[in-house]
Amino acid sequence: MPYQHIVLAVDLTDYSIQVANKAAALCKSFGGSLTVIHVIESLNYAYGGDVPIDITDIQEQLETTAKERMSVLVDQLDIPVQDTIITQGGIESEIHRIAEENSSDLIVVGSHGRHGLALLLGSTANGVLHGAPCDVLAVRVHKS
């Protein structure tokens, strides 16, 4: 079977369920395992390590919200998820690191194609593609 260890990376927006359903369908077809990850881009990372205020509370809040949304997302899938991971750091580098540690053979990410948020989410998909340790599937999400 082509893919046995799929890592699904989600931004936990409303679009994530479309991408997650596709990843779940692939897992079903291949009989493989699914790990779902969400990377909270650390503010330290985004601002070069030089944030002039204490951001511990904000980071904790972000993590609590992410955990809730992750739980809702995973509950909607019709397959069991092997693992969920919420981590902080650089989005692309964390996705690559986790894919490598899990010996993943496929990373699944969302992509907005030509529409609205293309610049934002398109570049994440591009970033994940660049330097990925394995194959990358960009699932085109549709505006509802």
Add this chain to the structure above:
Amino acid sequence: MPYQHIVLAVDLTDYSIQVANKAAALCKSFGGSLTVIHVIESLNYAYGGDVPIDITDIQEQLETTAKERMSVLVDQLDIPVQDTIITQGGIESEIHRIAEENSSDLIVVGSHGRHGLALLLGSTANGVLHGAPCDVLAVRVHKS
């Protein structure tokens, strides 16, 4: 089944068989159809339509070589190919056009990841991702 109409885009280098085998394995899993395309980047297109010499012979030669390589590639696959298409134009725009005309649900392309030809082939994969009418799978090829 997640994908029924797969378009595989190949550059017909030695790496193409790795990408083609992955696409063929997906088709087998899903019971879908496979169309294999190769785009000869037209010299007119690459140089903005202003080529000062007659390039008809060169283009014909490129097409003959492409047909031979395509035939060798397709013969190596362990599934029947629905269609092979060799076309001239802009690489990304032709791939998108053919994917759209075939109502494809997945485009498969090769990607070199972090290695050697990353700049060249990585950017094709990125280019295909941007504005694709459907999902895009970038298969990481390995140097032999």
